[in-house]
Amino acid sequence: MFGLACQPLANVLLDFWQADNSGAYDNITYNFRGHQYTNAQGAFKLTTIVPGLYPGRTRHLHVKAQAPGRPILTTQLYFPGEPRNNTDTIFDPRLLMTVRTVGTGRRPRSTSCSTSRAYRPRTHRRVRLRAAAPGRLG
Ligand SMILES: [Fe+2]
Numbered sequence: 740m741f742g743l744a745c746q747p748l749a750n751v752l753l754d755f756w757q758a759d760n761s762g763a764y765d766n767i768t769y770n771f772r773g774h775q776y777t778n779a780q781g782a783f784k785l786t787t788i789v790p791g792l793y794p795g796r797t798r799h800l801h802v803k804a805q806a807p808g809r810p811i812l813t814t815q816l817y818f819p820g821e822p823r824n825n826t827d828t829i830f831d832p833r834l835l836m837t838v839r840t841v842g843t844g845r846r847p848r849s850t851s852c853s854t855s856r857a858y859r860p861r862t863h864r865r866v867r868l869r870a871a872a873p874g875r876l877g
Contacts, residue, residue: 740781740804745852747781754803755785762793789818789845797823797830818845 740748756772758764765771771790777783790798800816817824817835824830838845 740777740783740806741852742806747777747779748806749777749779749781750807751777751781752803752805753777753783753785754805755787756801757787757790757799758793760788760791762791792823795827797821797827799830 740751740753742748752774753776754772754774756764756769759771771787775783775785785800787800790800792798798818798821801813802816803811803813805811815829815831815834817830817832819835819838824832824835
């Protein structure tokens with residue numbers, strides 16, 4: 740996680756939730772939900788499965804991010820190359836993760852921060868969520 744000046748944001752609360760591999764959300768035992776905090780370098784690692792599809796949506800992860808003392812940013816992260824990215828009406832290409840295939844899994848790549856590529860969501864203009872931190876999916 741980076742601030743608008745590309746400074747790493749430590750202790751950002753990241754609350755993730757997603758569908759299972761069949762596209763269903765577990766609203767009983769809350770599998771595939773959880774939270775963590777970014778480290779001193781603003782990094783985090785999420786190990787999970789690739790979420791399944793459900794009607795009308797492309798594959799995505801939900802996330803809320805909250806830097807200490809700051810408002811909550813609620814957003815989603817998307818997978819590149821998904822056919823439904825072209826038909827999902829709330830898909831946003833600025834929220835695509837950079838993903839590489841590792842074996843049978845997919846792994847987001849670490850990326851650098853650039854102020855020229857700042858994502859400024861309409862709901863929150865002070866914190867930018869990038870799929871930039873070390874992480875593992877699949
Ligand atoms: Fe969803």
